[in-house]
Amino acid sequence: MKLLQTTSVGSFPKPDYLVSARNLYAKSQLSREELGELEKKATREVIALQERLGLDILVDGEMERGDMTAFFAEQLEGMGISGLVRSYGNRYYRKPIVVGPIRRVKPMTVPMYQFAQSLTEKPVKGMLTGPYTMTDWSFNEHYPSRRDTILAFAQVIREEAEDLQRAGARYIQIDEPALSTRPDELPVAIEAMHIVTDGLKAKTISHMCYGDFDTIYPGLLELPVQQLDLEAANNDFALIELIRKHPFTKEIALGVVDSHDHRIETKDEVVAGIHRALEVLRPEQVWIDPDCGLKTRSWQEAERKLAVIVEAANQVREELSKKPKPAKAR
Amino acid sequence: MSDAPLPVNLRQMLHKHDRREISDAELEHAYEATITRIVNEQESAGIDLLTDGQIRWDDLLTPITRQLDGAKPGGLLRYFDNNVYYRHPVIQGPIRWRGPATVDDYRTAAGATRRPVKAVLPGPITYAVLAEDRAYKNFEMLARAVSEALHQEALALQEAGAPLIQIDEPALGGQPARLALARACMETIARGLKTKVGIATYFKPVQEIWTGLRAFPVQVWQVDVADRPAQLDMVLNAPPDGEVVFGCMDARNTRLEERDTLARTLERATDRLGADRVWASPNAGLEFLPHATAQKKMARLAEAVGAVNGRTAGTAAR
Numbered sequence: 001m002k003l004l005q006t007t008s009v010g011s012f013p014k015p016d017y018l019v020s021a022r023n024l025y026a027k028s029q030l031s032r033e034e035l036g037e038l039e040k041k042a043t044r045e046v047i048a049l050q051e052r053l054g055l056d057i058l059v060d061g062e063m064e065r066g067d068m069t070a071f072f073a074e075q076l077e078g079m080g081i082s083g084l085v086r087s088y089g090n091r092y093y094r095k096p097i098v099v100g101p102i103r104r105v106k107p108m109t110v111p112m113y114q115f116a117q118s119l120t121e122k123p124v125k126g127m128l129t130g131p132y133t134m135t136d137w138s139f140n141e142h143y144p145s146r147r148d149t150i151l152a153f154a155q156v157i158r159e160e161a162e163d164l165q166r167a168g169a170r171y172i173q174i175d176e177p178a179l180s181t182r183p184d185e186l187p188v189a190i191e192a193m194h195i196v197t198d199g200l201k202a203k204t205i206s207h208m209c210y211g212d213f214d215t216i217y218p219g220l221l222e223l224p225v226q227q228l229d230l231e232a233a234n235n236d237f238a239l240i241e242l243i244r245k246h247p248f249t250k251e252i253a254l255g256v257v258d259s260h261d262h263r264i265e266t267k268d269e270v271v272a273g274i275h276r277a278l279e280v281l282r283p284e285q286v287w288i289d290p291d292c293g294l295k296t297r298s299w300q301e302a303e304r305k306l307a308v309i310v311e312a313a314n315q316v317r318e319e320l321s322k323k324p325k326p327a328k329a330r
Numbered sequence: 331m332s333d334a335p336l337p338v339n340l341r342q343m344l345h346k347h348d349r350r351e352i353s354d355a356e357l358e359h360a361y362e363a364t365i366t367r368i369v370n371e372q373e374s375a376g377i378d379l380l381t382d383g384q385i386r387w388d389d390l391l392t393p394i395t396r397q398l399d400g401a402k403p404g405g406l407l408r409y410f411d412n413n414v415y416y417r418h419p420v421i422q423g424p425i426r427w428r429g430p431a432t433v434d435d436y437r438t439a440a441g442a443t444r445r446p447v448k449a450v451l452p453g454p455i456t457y458a459v460l461a462e463d464r465a466y467k468n469f470e471m472l473a474r475a476v477s478e479a480l481h482q483e484a485l486a487l488q489e490a491g492a493p494l495i496q497i498d499e500p501a502l503g504g505q506p507a508r509l510a511l512a513r514a515c516m517e518t519i520a521r522g523l524k525t526k527v528g529i530a531t532y533f534k535p536v537q538e539i540w541t542g543l544r545a546f547p548v549q550v551w552q553v554d555v556a557d558r559p560a561q562l563d564m565v566l567n568a569p570p571d572g573e574v575v576f577g578c579m580d581a582r583n584t585r586l587e588e589r590d591t592l593a594r595t596l597e598r599a600t601d602r603l604g605a606d607r608v609w610a611s612p613n614a615g616l617e618f619l620p621h622a623t624a625q626k627k628m629a630r631l632a633e634a635v636g637a638v639n640g641r642t643a644g645t646a647a648r
Binding site for chain 1: 619622
């Protein structure tokens with residue numbers, strides 16, 4: 001098995017032509033078909049970039065998605081979209097609202113997954129937003145409790161995960177960035193993830209970020225996925241100290257560059273970060289990636305950050321290959 | 331927080347200002363006009379105790395941070411369990427109050443109505459929890475320094491005529507070990523003030539700290555009973571010696587509460603505490619809702635208070 005496989009979390013920056021096209025589509029000045037062709041064009045570029053850089057596990061870049069919850073809300077029965085809600089300062093977004101029983105009408109992510117996978121021999125991850133985050137980032141006007149809402153989302157996300165697996169996805173990532181916001185709800189988030197992942201043959205991954213892991217670790221290790229994709233660079237690898245206190249029992253995709261900083265990390269910085277991680281983790285359990293999706297970076301920044309990741313992982317992998325293997329105990 | 335969602339025209343003016351299509355003075359005029367509009371909307375909705383809507387506030391902390399020596403607004407972080415962001419204060423040196431941060435907008439709002447307008451400030455515990463402390467490297471020292479600065483701001487608000495200064499402590503429920511410090515900080519802020527001081531808690535549960543919290547040196551307590559209904563019994567079983575603002579309207583969900591459900595909650599409160607000690611309010615700032623939803627919710631709250639036949643002190647904006 002290749003050690004320290006490289007990947008990315010999910011989203012890529014949208015090329016300028018696609019940003020313009022999305023604006024025109026929103027004003028009904030562009031058809032859905034025309035927008036769809038440009039989304040495919042951008043997806044080809046995302047796949048080509050990852051192949052050129054030498055990443056191991058690819059993503060489709062989410063060129064057809066705006067917000068990671070609204071994308072699903074727009075396609076699910078029982079959901080609407082609210083008026084504008086402030087995100088920060090003078091920036092606003094339209095927050096999903098649960099207005100009735102949540103039902104999946106058709107596969108939501110499968111067509112783009114299939115298109116992206118058709119462009120490469122390397123595996124492409126199927127990408128979903130988890131039931132806890134869908135609930136936490138939506139208004140709820142229908143279900144009597146948060147638990148009911150979370151479990152309802154879990155059912156439709158399960159259906160989508162099965163369809164992704166049927167379409168050939170070997171890796172299915174279910175993002176839960178909201179998971180650490182209410183530590184007392186971790187048990188219901190775990191219950192919901194069981195609904196999504198139990199019995200799947202694909203490798204399951206969950207990404208989370210910008211949270212207070214201290215409050216949910218090591219309970220987080222009960223989340224029924226095989227790999228957790230966690231940020232480390234953005235908080236100076238504080239995660240490593242947590243793991244030092246309580247061993248990490250799953251695979252980890254370790255965020256080694258800050259996705260929300262324009263500065264490009266040096267190879268030496270990233271190598272040093274990986275070395276720190278390997279003080280408390282076995283190389284066999286570690287993948288290497290950015291802290292979070294790259295959609296807020298420019299295309300050039302995204303490319304350079306991923307290039308540094310690949311170079312750093314290659315260097316550490318080579319170091320590891322030269323290390324004498326410990327003799328087997330008799 | 332009492333942030334009201336920004337109306338569309340101010341958002342457009344802000345974009346124009348970013349593109350340098352309007353001057354600073356024109357933007358300032360837009361801010362003042364918006365504060366007046368928000369005050370009028372609260373009056374029309376039947377609200378008794380108003381706010382200036384914190385129209386200029388990007389988040390709870392940044393307006394204060396900008397007026398403190400030793401602190402600067404840092405990067406964006408996710409704000410509690412909300413899918414919104416705040417600029418975390420970066421503490422670089424000793425905290426010193428440079429001058430009023432909130433008084434001008436307070437005066438604008440108070441000048442636009444005959445009804446009382448309350449002032450809102452972030453609490454020192456919440457400020458210290460959300461800050462990145464590169465200077466004191468000591469939570470207590472930072473919280474105490476912030477309290478001294480907030481005391482200066484509170485004096486300036488009292489001078490401007492604020493009848494109530496509300497200290498928002500959303501982080502306090504998650505900090506039971508810091509309750510004694512929070513109390514000491516509140517004593518610092520309220521030192522020598524003649525105007526009323528209140529503490530507002532939300533987002534996190536306060537059951538664990540209620541015994542200590544109800545003995546704080548303030549006159550008004552605000553408690554979330556919408557998202558955390560068990561906290562209604564908590565207050566009614568052991569009320570503080572003062573007025574209570576019952577956060578009975580969920581400011582983080584678009585579902586419109588039934589008038590009668592709200593009225594029943596308020597009836598229980600007035601039966602226990604007496605009408606003059608009970609206020610009805612959203613459980614957090616309205617910034618988490620679309621503007622039109624926030625307006626409907628505030629009108630519904632006023633209806634519920636009406637249904638209790640005026641047997642409360644009134645409705646308070648958050």
